[in-house]
Amino acid sequence: MKLVYYKYAFGIIHLYKIILILLLKKYTVHLEEVILQLNKLHTISSKLDLQQSERLAMFKIVADYSNKFINELPNVKGFSTKEPQLLAIDNTPKELKNILHLYQTEVAETGINAASGTHMGYIPGGGVYTAALADFLAAITNPFASVYYASPGAATIENEVINWLKKVFSFPENTVGNLTSGGSVSTLIAFTAARDKHQIKNDLIKKSVVYLSEQVHHSTQKALRIVGLEDIIIRYVPLNEYHRMKADALEQIMKEDVAKGLNPFLIVATAGTTDTGAIDPLQEIAVIAKKYTAWFHIDAAYGGFFILTSKKEMFNGIEEADSIIIDPHKSMFLPYGLGAVLIKDKAAALYSNQYTANYMQDAVMDELVQNPSNVSPELTKHFRGLRMWLPLQFHGVEPFVACLEEKLLLVKYFRLKLQALGFCIGPEPDLSISYFWYPFTVDANEKNKQLMQAIHDDGSVFLSSSVINKQFVIRIAILAFRTKKETVDKALAMIERCLQKVQ
Numbered sequence: 001m002k003l004v005y006y007k008y009a010f011g012i013i014h015l016y017k018i019i020l021i022l023l024l025k026k027y028t029v030h031l032e033e034v035i036l037q038l039n040k041l042h043t044i045s046s047k048l049d050l051q052q053s054e055r056l057a058m059f060k061i062v063a064d065y066s067n068k069f070i071n072e073l074p075n076v077k078g079f080s081t082k083e084p085q086l087l088a089i090d091n092t093p094k095e096l097k098n099i100l101h102l103y104q105t106e107v108a109e110t111g112i113n114a115a116s117g118t119h120m121g122y123i124p125g126g127g128v129y130t131a132a133l134a135d136f137l138a139a140i141t142n143p144f145a146s147v148y149y150a151s152p153g154a155a156t157i158e159n160e161v162i163n164w165l166k167k168v169f170s171f172p173e174n175t176v177g178n179l180t181s182g183g184s185v186s187t188l189i190a191f192t193a194a195r196d197k198h199q200i201k202n203d204l205i206k207k208s209v210v211y212l213s214e215q216v217h218h219s220t221q222k223a224l225r226i227v228g229l230e231d232i233i234i235r236y237v238p239l240n241e242y243h244r245m246k247a248d249a250l251e252q253i254m255k256e257d258v259a260k261g262l263n264p265f266l267i268v269a270t271a272g273t274t275d276t277g278a279i280d281p282l283q284e285i286a287v288i289a290k291k292y293t294a295w296f297h298i299d300a301a302y303g304g305f306f307i308l309t310s311k312k313e314m315f316n317g318i319e320e321a322d323s324i325i326i327d328p329h330k331s332m333f334l335p336y337g338l339g340a341v342l343i344k345d346k347a348a349a350l351y352s353n354q355y356t357a358n359y360m361q362d363a364v365m366d367e368l369v370q371n372p373s374n375v376s377p378e379l380t381k382h383f384r385g386l387r388m389w390l391p392l393q394f395h396g397v398e399p400f401v402a403c404l405e406e407k408l409l410l411v412k413y414f415r416l417k418l419q420a421l422g423f424c425i426g427p428e429p430d431l432s433i434s435y436f437w438y439p440f441t442v443d444a445n446e447k448n449k450q451l452m453q454a455i456h457d458d459g460s461v462f463l464s465s466s467v468i469n470k471q472f473v474i475r476i477a478i479l480a481f482r483t484k485k486e487t488v489d490k491a492l493a494m495i496e497r498c499l500q501k502v503q
């Protein structure tokens with residue numbers, strides 16, 4: 001009986017041994033297969049991580065391309081109507097030189113040449129070289145700039161740029177801010193804070209009023225809609241002959257609204273309007289905003305950095321705002337994709353944006369605003385601070401200010417020359433944007449439209465148009481850092497040429 005029992009036990013152990021060997025074998029085979037597969041994939045996936053010699057060669061190609069691009073800027077057209085071709089992705093690897101050739105012909109040579117000084121339409125862009133180098137470094141090192149814990153250095157640079165802006169605009173130290181992709185997103189963040197501070201929701205939306213200049217940038221109305229305030233009442237405040245908001249008219253409208261039982265919620269002033277470069281009377285508006293406990297927001301997206309110039313006094317009162325937006329990709333000549341917002345009420349700024357989650361538990365900070373993500377809808381974002389911090393460290397602020405002063409003088413020069421050519425010009429602008437039209441004796445609007453078309457067809461300098469006081473006008477927006485006296489002369493020669501064609 002015992003023997004049978006032992007035999008039975010040995011049999012089971014043997015069976016287990018066999019199963020174990022089979023399992024191990026299977027596992028070993030599986031492991032070997034995985035290693036084999038990994039080796040195969042490694043050969044292909046490592047192509048993304050270039051060797052030093054390849055990196056150097058590619059860097060040289062890109063450096064040569066950029067140098068050629070920059071050197072040729074004074075001679076290339078400001079605008080081209082050419083349609084881009086051949087940009088579809090066909091999953092076939094190509095030579096970098098060929099890709100850059102495609103980029104040059106189908107991207108760089110189409111539309112507005114925004115890196116050139118000949119861009120004098122809309123709001124010109126910039127693209128200083130040192131900011132491009134900063135972007136390159138930001139992409140190579142790729143720090144997670146939105147969360148202090150993830151990259152204390154990168155988050156500190158983001159915050160230092162905000163601190164510098166607070167000093168420039170005389171905002172208190174405890175102001176919070178964020179580096180955004182541009183003016184539109186900055187406005188969204190500011191309006192969200194304003195909405196949350198004043199708890200504008202449900203029935204209160206339809207009773208609340210926003211006061212805007214007729215010259216306000218359209219990103220303002222767009223932001224109101226996006227933050228859920230589509231049904232709010234909008235009042236357009238009349239402007240004076242310099243296209244600045246009339247403070248007395250604003251106060252009168254607000255008074256009437258209060259009498260009607262409405263809630264004066266938000267005043268949006270502009271420090272540098274898009275069409276005419278006008279600065280609203282900020283000091284007077286600040287007093288009215290306080291009187292009616294309305295949130296005072298200033299759109300200084302275009303004009304902001306002119307506060308560093310001889311125009312400083314025109315910005316008096318900006319420090320009284322509850323929130324301001326400024327675009328370093330406009331009046332600091334940085335590449336597109338850098339805006340900033342400053343908000344005095346920290347709690348309001350954090351209310352909608354600050355969230356946490358289990359997977360973020362390591363990153364919780366005592367000082368919430370040290371995490372840029374707490375003042376923005378964005379979590380992961382491009383490390384934008386570096387493209388402003390590095391140029392400021394490298395150049396100092398002086399060349400930026402000189403460049404802005406130069407733009408103010410260039411618009412004066414442009415206007416004087418236009419007058420000498422027989423053009424009518426808009427009122428003396430507060431900043432570097434103005435407008436003109438030719439006093440054709442018949443069909444003046446239609447003829448000026450034709451002149452604009454002729455200018456676009458010519459394309460040597462890019463100008464854009466607008467309608468001001470129901471009149472078709474051609475704008476001059478001088479803001480590109482590469483716009484010099486020679487560029488303005490080129491524009492004048494083009495205008496004269498085009499005028500002859502339509503006369």
Ligand SMILES: Cc1ncc(COP(=O)(O)O)c(C=O)c1O
Binds near residue numbers: 181273339
């Ligand atoms: C005065 C003003 N505010 C806001 C904006 C919107 O800025 P962004 O295009 O960077 O979103 C612009 C754009 O030109 C502007 O001129």
